[in-house]
Each structure stands twice: as structure tokens, then as C-alpha cells.
Amino acid sequence: MKDRLDRLLKATIDECFEKNVLKRTPLPDYVIEIPNNPAHGHFATNLPMTLASVQHRSPREIASVIRDHLKNEDGFLENSEVAGPGFINFFVTAREWHRILSSIIDLKDDYGRSGAGSGQRVLVEFVSANPTGPLHLGHGRGAALGDTLCRLLSFCGYDVAREFYINDAGRQIHILGESIFSRFKQINNPEYPFPKNGYHGDYVLGLAKTISEQIDLETLSDGDAVHECSKMGKELMLKEIRQDLKRFGVDFDFWYSENDLLSSGLLKNTLETLKGNGLLYEQDGALWIRTADFGDDKNRVLKKMDGQFTYFASDISYHLEKHDRGFDRAIDIWGADHHGYIPRMKAALLSCGVPKDWLSVMLIQFVKLWRRGQEIRMSKRAGTFVTLQELLDEVGVDAARFVFLTKSHDSQLDFDIDLVKKQDSDNPVYYVQYAHARICSILRKAAEAGITMPDKTDGILDLVSLDEEMALIRTMAQFPIILTEICKTTEPHRLTYYLTELASSFHKYFNLGTKIPENRIITSKKDLSQARLLLVAGVRTVIANGLRLLGISAPQKM
RNA sequence: GCGCCUGUAGCUCAGCUGGAUAGAGCAGCGGACUUCUAAUCCGCAGGCCGCAGGUUCGAAUCCUGCCAGGCGCGCCA
Incomplete structure (x- = not known):
């Protein structure tokens, strides 16, 4: 969705250049983000502000020009506005959000799966x-x-x-x-x-x-x-x-x-290779490697005076072997007390022609x-x-x-x-699991009441329209994006926060029904109930997929 | 002394490549169950984002310097 908006924005800028309402300049780095405050739109861009200095005009003025020429293909956008110091806020039509919900329902366990890694071979130790x-x-x-x-x-x-x-x-x-x-x-x-x-x-x-x-x-x-x-x-x-x-x-x-x-002779081979590359020398009765030439603080001992190999020696051999096994990348997870080893390990690998960023070390x-x-x-x-x-x-x-x-x-x-x-509300894991169990319970109740899930989502999803419902869809839409970002930054903890946020949106939504009967998920109107069941089924899918990735169970009952 | 990590609400922590009024949980106070699971929800209160400079239209976020805490700086494993 963000990509689509970006294409639309770029097309708009091109037209502004064509029509000479903006000076033709290279596009600076800008972002399209999801604002923290929902009042600031579903998406927002800072493009006008980044353009201000090259265009020599005020950000708000540029924002207005862009907004006026906005190419709204297929009625993708519901609305847009110039805001704050020079943001453009975008509101996407409900139909587009319903489409996303529909795809979540279709994809089920596969929602969020992507080819972002394009098959890159990674070894995680x-x-x-x-x-x-x-x-x-x-x-x-x-x-x-x-x-x-x-x-x-x-x-x-x-x-x-x-x-x-x-x-x-x-x-x-x-x-x-x-x-x-x-x-x-x-x-x-x-x-x-x-x-x-x-x-x-x-x-x-x-x-x-x-x-x-x-x-x-x-x-x-x-x-x-x-x-x-x-x-x-x-x-x-x-x-x-x-x-x-x-x-x-x-x-x-x-x-x-x-x-x-050691027994397979790999360490020996490694030493031969290092020697062949002129990286070894003897001093004080020990065998040394010139890691200092490759970014380490000093050279290191591989073989001690007593004839024993150091751990570093087998570690080098081990990592070179990993590389030989054809992995595109290696990720090591080490205790923080080993951080001093990173420069020497990288130096050793570099000395053997392994690129610097092939190994990344995550310290805990x-x-x-x-x-x-x-x-x-x-x-x-x-x-x-x-x-x-x-x-x-x-x-x-x-x-x-x-x-x-x-x-x-x-x-x-x-x-x-x-x-x-504590098996109570103090523990965030139960908060997320509870949301899942709650939805399962609702779906059971609906089945008992004879309310079936519709085969086709077309038309019926239009009944999903409350602010809280649309907010849920928007949060669910972020799931695949969050996952690819987590992979890029290797920060899995963000998933627990995301799931807590999604669970929170759901619990909030659920509680609307305790005050106003028409806001319950299972209502007296059959088609409305069906639409809402589809919505919460989508939430259940996303929570279940998230918990699975965390290696945590998604209980049907609690 | 040098290096890595951290410093955000009373406590434990989020804060995505710099963006609009800095968020959550716990703890505190006050509310919401005859009806879909109250392991839930709503409201109130609580912040020199360690300190000082700098870059920028804009800094919790980037840069520099200090301060504080943790962990390392072996021919140990």
C-alpha cells in the first residue's frame, strides 16, 4: 500500500515538473510513514519539507501544489490534506482496507510470509x-x-x-x-x-x-x-x-x-591456508596470526608455547568452514562478555578473503x-x-x-x-494469548448460534466500518512490513510489542459491545455479524501467526 | 587507560531509516460485568528523554565532549 502511494506521489511530482508548477530538481530523501496520531492520516509524507530548500519555497506552499495535482488513480485515496509544518496526510478508502482484510482471511497461516530474503542462505549459530x-x-x-x-x-x-x-x-x-x-x-x-x-x-x-x-x-x-x-x-x-x-x-x-x-584435519588445512597467505609467524615459541593488519588491535596467538592450539585457532577454522559450506551470511549470537572477540574474528576472516559483512555478531x-x-x-x-x-x-x-x-x-x-x-494480568504473554482465546470463543458461540462464515467476502465487508474496526485492519496491515523490518534489523523483540498492540486494539474493540449491544460482534443482524466475524477471524490469524513465530502457543481456551 | 552496551514516568522497558501533543505494562487513585471469556475495558495522576554543546526547517533519535552503570581488554575457557 505504501509502495502504491509512493508510485502515485512520484507520478504527481513528474506532472508538477511537466506543468512547471515546481522547479525540476532531483528528489531528496523523503519518507512515507504511518503517523502515530491517527488524526494525521493513514500515511503521511515529509516530501514538501525536504523539497523546501531546493525549491526555495515554503514547505506548506509546496505541499499545496503537490496536493492539488495529486493523481488519485482508481479512487485509491479518500482524502488528503496539508498539515503541520508541511506534511501531506493521506487517507485511504475503506474499500482498500477491506481488500487487505480479505487477503488476510484468504492467506491464513501464510499471511505475512514473503520472499523478502529471496532465498539467501543464512546460518545462525x-x-x-x-x-x-x-x-x-x-x-x-x-x-x-x-x-x-x-x-x-x-x-x-x-x-x-x-x-x-x-x-x-x-x-x-x-x-x-x-x-x-x-x-x-x-x-x-x-x-x-x-x-x-x-x-x-x-x-x-x-x-x-x-x-x-x-x-x-x-x-x-x-x-x-x-x-x-x-x-x-x-x-x-x-x-x-x-x-x-x-x-x-x-x-x-x-x-x-x-x-x-580437529580430527577431520580441518584445522590443519586452515593453518596451511593462513600460512600460504603469509599471515603466520613465530615468536617467543608461539605461532601468531597477523590480525592487526586487518583491523584488530593486535596480533593473536594460534598455537601456544606448550604446543596446544588456542580456541581462536579452531574458531577461525570453524568460521571458514561455515563460509565454505556456501552460506551467504552467518549470524552468531554471543554473550556480551565475548564482544572483544568480534574484531579479531572479523579480521581473521577478512585476511582469508571473507567479506567484512559476511559475519554479523549479535551480542546479548x-x-x-x-x-x-x-x-x-x-x-x-x-x-x-x-x-x-x-x-x-x-x-x-x-x-x-x-x-x-x-x-x-x-x-x-x-x-x-x-x-x-503470576498467571494473571501482570503478564503480557497472557494478554496476547487471551485475545486469541477470546476470539476462538466468539467464533464457537457464533457457530452455536448458527451464524456461518460467508464464502465470499465481497460486499459483506463493507459493513465493517467503525473507527475501531478500521484501526484493527490498519494494524493488521502492518504485520508483513514489521516482519520484513525485523529481519532486516534482526530485532525480534519488536514482534512482541506489535502483538501486544494488536491484542490491545482487539480488547478495546471487544469492550465496545459491553456498553452498546449494537457494537457487539455477534449482533441481531446476521450480515453485520458475519462481517465482524470475518474481521476478528483476521485478527486471530495475525495473532496466531505472530505467536507461532515467537514459538509460543495460541490457546483456544483460557 | 582503551573498547562494546546501556542511561526515557516511582519500577521494568518500547519508541521503526530524524518529524506533528514522547508511549506501554506494573505500582497509585477512581470507575465499568443480568447479555459475545473482567486473564478485559475506561478515566485520573505521573516526564529538564543522564548533562552540555553542535548539525537541521525540525533531535529521545545523528555528531562531539563530559557524567553514571554493566561487560570486556590473557600463550583463560
Whole structure:
């Protein structure tokens, strides 16, 4: 609709040039926007104001000229007006809005789907938690963000893959094994030393018990036992992580193991490539990469004095491999504490000829947990953290996902468990779900009353005419636009706000009927009722589609 | 010291590429259920948009400098 208005506007300007009522100048950047205040039209443009300086005339004067020559093809516009400092406000005819409602009803689950991404292949890597402990709140935020982003991208025509990178090759896995083994020993000997930097969480004892039931650790040498504990502990944790994510509604397409990266010789190949490009050198007994030549603060070590590779080395290899797999773009979702890694990662990729904007990194700021008005400090090493499991047990998947997505990822999130737990009006997720359930209930009631949905929407939709009804349609019309914008800016949180706004418009509309019977959805007039049923069915469709993209259920009853 | 993020109502936060009177939820006060779900709605109150400059016809939004908070600046993972 906006595009149509833009074409109309451009045609109008051309005519003004032809007729010499405006000086022929290049068009400056202008916008067509949806004003906050409905009194300012369905759409408004600032074009006259942007033209003022090149035309050397007042904005309002230019606005009048444009308005007077407006090409109103097919009666698209109901009205237009010059307003404020030099805006032109446009009002579109009801018929056009009815058409949009009609298309929502036809498209159903597909309303909002688009080809905006034109099949671009995107790899989104997120969560990627070390398999040394259960997922916690912070991972939950990353999971909700990443998964919803993927759902959105996919709906908007991108070819998306979800990937979880498993850090299963480093020393922390060994420390996990030591921690498990130590807990095992402590069952019979409480004095048995616990490793420095060990993992203190209660789950470690659980792992020790499970593992010792499966194999007899006592018969092995300590070294072998620790090795077994590492291997099995990692597998058990990974299994648990998968289950948690599944419960949270997140399915990954790929689980990429760092171990595989090493054993398949990919890291070696990467080093060969880097060496071939003259990017490596040795100093102080270590192997370095010249990332400083590509925008990093300083050069970085790839291989330590002790012969071990750094994480950075396998990370480079991993990302180059992603690129080789043919993805047009990669999106990584990292914790905010990793932000210092962005320049070096980008530098390394650039040094291998991968364009700068191929990888985008989204940082998620920390989640602070509040309970009974107190902040709960979280530390994985110390074992004081709230797991995703515990969170889901307490508040459920829907509320958790919604709350994680109500804040922009780059601002810190205060997660108040008590607030989210409340199953009442305090919780915005229920507000949106309630609107959906309410509509379902109305449709059931209508069916009971024998009011059927008409096959054809033509003509009947003309009965949809109240201000509140037209406002609902206009909000629904924004849905596809919001979705493509979210994909462009990678800001899924905007969807929760949009849905809350739509639900609010609906609830407001519904309540008109509590005062005035003629304003109820099911009225004494059959055709009017049918028209309104079509309208609310459209609202239900948009809410359902939105909730689906958020990975949240749309209940029929509440 | 350097870098990234944040600073908007009592609290938690939105505010789309600069636009017309800065929004929502919670908390507070006052109202609306014999009739489609009151997990709802309506009204009132509440704001030097951290501070100071600058760019612009126009700035919460862009630029610069300060102030405050969070997080990083390893041959740790």
C-alpha cells in the first residue's frame, strides 16, 4: 500500500515538473510513514519539507501544489490534506482496507510470509553452550532470540539453518571429568581433593552417580577414570542440553563438534591456508596470526608455547568452514562478555578473503535474575545459577520465551521470576494469548448460534466500518512490513510489542459491545455479524501467526 | 587507560531509516460485568528523554565532549 502511494506521489511530482508548477530538481530523501496520531492520516509524507530548500519555497506552499495535482488513480485515496509544518496526510478508502482484510482471511497461516530474503542462505549459530553444565538463564535468552530470529527469517523467504557449536575439545571438558571423578571419590572419602577451577554445581554429583552405575571407575587408573568421566559427562550434559532446548521449542539443524573439526584435519588445512597467505609467524615459541593488519588491535596467538592450539585457532577454522559450506551470511549470537572477540574474528576472516559483512555478531547482554525483590547472582563455576529447566518448571515455556523477547538484545534484562510466574494480568504473554482465546470463543458461540462464515467476502465487508474496526485492519496491515523490518534489523523483540498492540486494539474493540449491544460482534443482524466475524477471524490469524513465530502457543481456551 | 552496551514516568522497558501533543505494562487513585471469556475495558495522576554543546526547517533519535552503570581488554575457557 505504501509502495502504491509512493508510485502515485512520484507520478504527481513528474506532472508538477511537466506543468512547471515546481522547479525540476532531483528528489531528496523523503519518507512515507504511518503517523502515530491517527488524526494525521493513514500515511503521511515529509516530501514538501525536504523539497523546501531546493525549491526555495515554503514547505506548506509546496505541499499545496503537490496536493492539488495529486493523481488519485482508481479512487485509491479518500482524502488528503496539508498539515503541520508541511506534511501531506493521506487517507485511504475503506474499500482498500477491506481488500487487505480479505487477503488476510484468504492467506491464513501464510499471511505475512514473503520472499523478502529471496532465498539467501543464512546460518545462525546460537546457544553453543559448553557441555560442562546445564543451560542457564542466559542461554535461554540466546535460545529464544536465535530461534525466533530463525523462524522470522524463514517466514520472510530466507533459507535458514540453525547450528549449535559444541566446544568439546578444550581443557574445560577435562576439568569436568576431574570434577566428576572427585565427587565420585568423595562419596566414600569426603577428604578427597576437589580440583581447583572445578565445577561446583550439584549436577556434578549426579553425573558421578550415573557414570559409576554404568562403569566401574574403581578398576580403572585415575587417569583413565577421569578420561571416562570427561567423555561420558560431556555426552550426558549434551543429551540434557538437547532435551532442554527441545522442551523450549528449539530444534537445531546442525550440531557441530569442535572435536570433529580437529580430527577431520580441518584445522590443519586452515593453518596451511593462513600460512600460504603469509599471515603466520613465530615468536617467543608461539605461532601468531597477523590480525592487526586487518583491523584488530593486535596480533593473536594460534598455537601456544606448550604446543596446544588456542580456541581462536579452531574458531577461525570453524568460521571458514561455515563460509565454505556456501552460506551467504552467518549470524552468531554471543554473550556480551565475548564482544572483544568480534574484531579479531572479523579480521581473521577478512585476511582469508571473507567479506567484512559476511559475519554479523549479535551480542546479548546479561540476564539479571530477581526473586522476592533480591538479585540472585549467577556463577557456573560456583554452581550458583538458575537453570533453564528450573525456569521452565516455574514459569513455563510461553512466558519464558515472551519475556526474553520483550527487551532489545543489547540491553540488560531484569528477569523477575515472581512477576513472570503470576498467571494473571501482570503478564503480557497472557494478554496476547487471551485475545486469541477470546476470539476462538466468539467464533464457537457464533457457530452455536448458527451464524456461518460467508464464502465470499465481497460486499459483506463493507459493513465493517467503525473507527475501531478500521484501526484493527490498519494494524493488521502492518504485520508483513514489521516482519520484513525485523529481519532486516534482526530485532525480534519488536514482534512482541506489535502483538501486544494488536491484542490491545482487539480488547478495546471487544469492550465496545459491553456498553452498546449494537457494537457487539455477534449482533441481531446476521450480515453485520458475519462481517465482524470475518474481521476478528483476521485478527486471530495475525495473532496466531505472530505467536507461532515467537514459538509460543495460541490457546483456544483460557 | 582503551573498547562494546546501556542511561526515557516511582519500577521494568518500547519508541521503526530524524518529524506533528514522547508511549506501554506494573505500582497509585477512581470507575465499568443480568447479555459475545473482567486473564478485559475506561478515566485520573505521573516526564529538564543522564548533562552540555553542535548539525537541521525540525533531535529521545545523528555528531562531539563530559557524567553514571554493566561487560570486556590473557600463550583463560
